[in-house]
Amino acid sequence: MNRHEFLRGLHKASANRNYLEIGVNDGRSLTLSRVPSIAIDPAFKVVTEIRCDVHLVKATSDDFFARSNPLAHLKGGRHPLRNLRRGRHPLAHWRGTSLDLSFIDGMHLFEYALRDFMNVEKHSDWSSVIVFDDMLPRNVDEAARDRHTNAWTGDVYKVIEVLNRYRPDLETVLVDTEPTGLLVVFGADPTNTVLTEKYDEIIAEFVYDDPQKVPESILGRTTAVKPEALINAPFWKPLVNSRNRGTKRGRGWESLRASLKQINTAG
Template identity: 75%
Template sequence: MKRHEFLRELHKVTANRTYLEIGVNDGRSLRLSRVPSIAVDPAFKVTSEIRCDVHLVKATSDDFFARPDPLAHLRGGRNPLRNLARGRHPLGHWRRTTLDLSFIDGMHLFEYALRDFVNVERHSDWASVIVLDDMLPRSVDEAARDRHTTAWTGDVYKITEILERHRPDLVTVLVDTQPTGQLLVFGANPRNTVLHEKYEEIVAEYDVPDPQKVPETVLDRVRTVDPQALLDAGFWRPLVRARNRGLNRSRGWEPLRGALQQALLSR
């Protein structure tokens, strides 16, 4: 299954109410959204027809997240006395807006992708789904930090190992989409600061010169899940139901984590 076909179906099974995209390019992935969206890219050149209420932000993702209220568009970006049905308190205090679905496809160096993940997680919740693109390079050349090929993933594949080592509380799923795979992350916890605190330490360890020593398990796609099998898994409906009911993390995450792991083990 190709990446955009998988993303189209992912929008459906997550029944997401909000969407964030980092790395817009020509808009081929953004055009899949039908909900209030924010799309960030310092040099986008959208040529696709966009069919959602979108705020296109021409900026780096770092600059975007440094804004006082980066998700304002998802609440209408207006006076808090308006659109109470969107979750606003009449006295002007907003219920926290979260990103139901996020797609990270920005700069293809792991340190940028890691910062993007940290920033996205701060605006996510346990029932959010975070997707990172280009996680399965097909060759060492394609995974180089210094781009010298037409198709290029860079070394963002390292994010999988970083999350598994430093954030075992998350569930990470490598998906065998074409051409270069994706990583889905479940169980986001905006209160967890481990990656932020260890960022410099992580970068110092993983920033190594080319050629990159890409694990054989990555090149051979050993630990991946079939995209259709993942889309057909039974945990999506309980996830959406719990999210829409506003179930808090203490009640919702562990049952979902168990369902996720059971679904993965059965493949």
């Protein structure tokens, strides 16, 4: 299964009400969205038909998230009349939008990808789904920070080790998609400040000159799961129901976490 086939399945399985994409390029992944969306790229060149209500932002992701209200376009993700029928203030949901599905495919350097995650997490919650592209380089040359190949992942694969070491509260699933794999992250916590506090320490250890020391497990894809195993997992319906009800982190998260551990163990 290739990247776009997996993303199409993820849109369906997660029943996301909104979508954020970092790194638009020609718009092939953005064209999969059918919900209110934000797409960020300082030099996008969209050549495909976009079939969603989208705010295309020509800026770096750092500059975008530095805005006072970056998700303003998504505030209408739930119609106010629906809130009225449920006895809520008509603008209740609009005041605190949380991202349902985010796709990070921006600058292919570790520190940029890490900052993208940090920024996205501030606008997510435990039921959000955050996806990184290009996590499984096929050789050391493809993983170089200084690009010298046609296909290029850069060193964003390092995000896997950093999240597993510094954020064990998250669940990460490495997915064996073509051509260069994905990482799906569950359990976002917008109140967690560990990555911000440890950022300088992380950069000092993980950013270094080429050649990169790519783990054999990455090159061999030995810890990646089949994309079908994740897309067809039974936890999606309970996750969507919990998210749509606004269920707080707790029993719902622990159940999801147990299911994800089983998927990772099964490979």
